[in-house]
Amino acid sequence: MKTLLKSQILRSFWILRLHHRWFHRHNRFLGSPIFAQYEAQSQGEQQLPEYFNFASDVLDKWSQIEKEGKRPSNPALWWINGRGGEVRWSFEELGVLSRKVANMLSNQCGLCKGDRVLVILPRIPEWWLVTMACIRTGIILMPGISQLTAKDIQHRLQASKAKCIITTDAVAPAVDSIAGSCNFLQTKLVVSEGPREGWLNFKELCKEAPDSHACVRTKIHDPMVIYFTSGTTGAPKMAEHSQGSLGFRPIAHKRYWLDLTPADIMWSTADTGWVVASLGSVFEPWALGSCVFIHSLQQIESTIILNTLSRFPITTILGPPTLFRMLAQSDLTSYKFMSLQYCLSGGEPLNPEVMEQWKSMTGLQIYDLYGQTETGMICAVKKGMKIKPGSMGKACAPYQVEVIDEEANVLPPGKEGEIGIRVKPQRPLGFFSRYVVVKAFVVLSPAYTLQDKAKLTLQLQEHVKKVTAPYKYPRKMEFVKELPKTVTGKIRRNELRNQEWGRV
Structure with a gap:
């Protein structure tokens, strides 16, 4: 991953090193009456509150709605361990x-x-x-x-x-x-x-x-x-994620991805250490008043998953492609998913054969989604969209996502390129701590090897400011014994750059 700037037109993208030919922002909700509202949110036109806390503004509000008898009798958290232990x-x-x-x-x-x-x-x-x-x-x-x-x-x-x-x-x-x-x-x-x-x-x-x-x-x-x-x-x-980027975001686009209701029961099989656990088993379902279902899952086995889907009124399941591949290879004749309505998969591309096999066995589509640790959900196949094998769907608000070339030029539909997320004029939280800076690698002559390195750094930085435009001075400096060179004596700058990316 790297940041690419085009200062001439003030365009900046966070480039994800993943080639994908099927994503394009001009995919549309087919016949959706709320598409215009989604577009307004994705373009950042919706006003955000100054203060927000998920616990007080969401969890406690649903608690009050419960007291007033305006929410179904579903628990907020339903946990089982598969050995008779249960918490509701x-x-x-x-x-x-x-x-x-x-x-x-x-x-x-x-x-x-x-x-x-x-x-x-x-x-x-x-x-x-x-x-x-x-x-x-x-x-x-x-x-x-x-x-x-x-x-x-x-x-x-x-x-x-x-x-x-x-x-x-x-x-x-x-x-x-x-x-x-x-x-x-x-x-x-x-x-x-x-x-x-x-x-x-x-x-x-x-x-x-x-x-x-x-x-x-x-x-x-x-x-x-x-x-x-x-x-x-x-x-x-x-x-890093903020109260807004994880907590408020599901409220802002609640009708455009999961479209859950307080009557729904959602099961995300993700480990608690991954961001998808926060999305699928905390913020997304609770923002909509839905029940979060959890199985302790000491081990992932198809029989455990299938028995759980058959025994409990789970309406939505979110799992990795490996889970659906495993389930698609199982004999489902003795299982009936009476409540299951919505299946989601993310983490890696799901091959079309599995999607077709799962649909033929259960009558249910698998909706693909794509995200990463720094961003949460980037794009997803949402309800109302026609499912295309290999497609990651449409960008999730507030991200503006394009398929671009190496110069950050937006590519037309059908062209393969890099996935780029716009980071100007406002840098999304969680992406990075700063933009790329100039770093100098310095080989000292014997007369300077014993001098104070901090003072030398300041002296060299001041020298650069005097002999060229001040903004060009190196923000970072490292003193090395030698520089990597080619057989002809040229400095191998790529090796130095790759070394730095490994340290980030």
């Missing part, structure tokens, strides 16, 4: 319990608005309580998958300067092995039935915590969640 919480119960956890984080853990907490929990109800509690307090949540190693956890704690970590007994030993090297870590909280030395016990503290809590007032652009990328081109990087 209403929005009111979620509110009470998340306020208790909010008090626990603020009081016993000593955290306050803006502090960061690393949360490594499997698909257990406590993850949803911690998520809402962090939002209530303005504490920045950083989810992680349970498969993280000690080294992975160390990197996340050090890079984020997290003050607290919340996890289970299974991960706690890995945390203890590296905690001493994480200078900002102050509190360790374990979700466990018993005590653990050096750790606060989540369940015990939650029992004692009061259920009265005043939600902090957060602005719509205040940070809410940080996700770490997969780290395919270097160390995992932090991608």
Whole structure:
């Protein structure tokens, strides 16, 4: 991924290194009466509120609607473990319990608005309580998958300067092995039935915590969640999301993607450490008052998925293509999905054969979607659109997405190119921390090798400002023993650039 600027026409795109010939912004909702409203949102014409907090403005509002008897009897969170364990919480119960956890984080853990907490929990109800509690307090949540190693956890704690970590007994030993090297870590909280030395016990503290809590007032652009990328081109990087980019966005385009209602029950099979879990099992369904269904899924097996879809009134399922490929190879004759209406897939392209096979077996279409850690949902095949095999559908508001060439020229329909997201005039939160800057690599002569490098950097920067336009001076500087060169003695600048991208 890289940023490409065209200063002459003030156009800037975030380029995703993924070639796709089927996406084009001029795809239309076929006959949709709300298309014009969608276009207004995607062009940024809808006014955003200055203040917004998902816990108080969404969760608590649905709790009030429940009390007034204006919402179906579906729970807000319906969790099972496949072994007889079950939790059914209403929005009111979620509110009470998340306020208790909010008090626990603020009081016993000593955290306050803006502090960061690393949360490594499997698909257990406590993850949803911690998520809402962090939002209530303005504490920045950083989810992680349970498969993280000690080294992975160390990197996340050090890079984020997290003050607290919340996890289970299974991960706690890995945390203890590296905690001493994480200078900002102050509190360790374990979700466990018993005590653990050096750790606060989540369940015990939650029992004692009061259920009265005043939600902090957060602005719509205040940070809410940080996700770490997969780290395919270097160390995992932090991608920040705000109250607006994850929390308010589902409200803004609620009728254009999932189109859920309070009577719907949605099941996202994603691990809690990925951004799709936030989208599919927190913000999207709860923004619409729907029930979030969760199976602990210690292992993904077709029989578990099929039995669950048959036994429970799930109306919408969101899973990766591998899930649907696995299900399409199963014998479905003994299963009946009486409630299932909507199937969504994302993470990688879904081959047309699986889509056709699934439809012939169940009568249901699979709607494709595409996003990434930094953005959330970028584009999706929405209800009302004709499904085309291989198509990623239409751009999701507020993103303006085009297929472009290497010079950021918009390509016509049917042409293959790069997927570009416009980042001007306003930079979307979570993409990057700054634009590309000039960096100089300097080989010192023997007379300067012992000099103070910080002073040398300032001197060289001032020198460049005097001999050329001041804005051209190198913002970063690295002193090296030698530069990579070709056999003819030319500097291999590509190697230096690639080295820098690996460090980002």
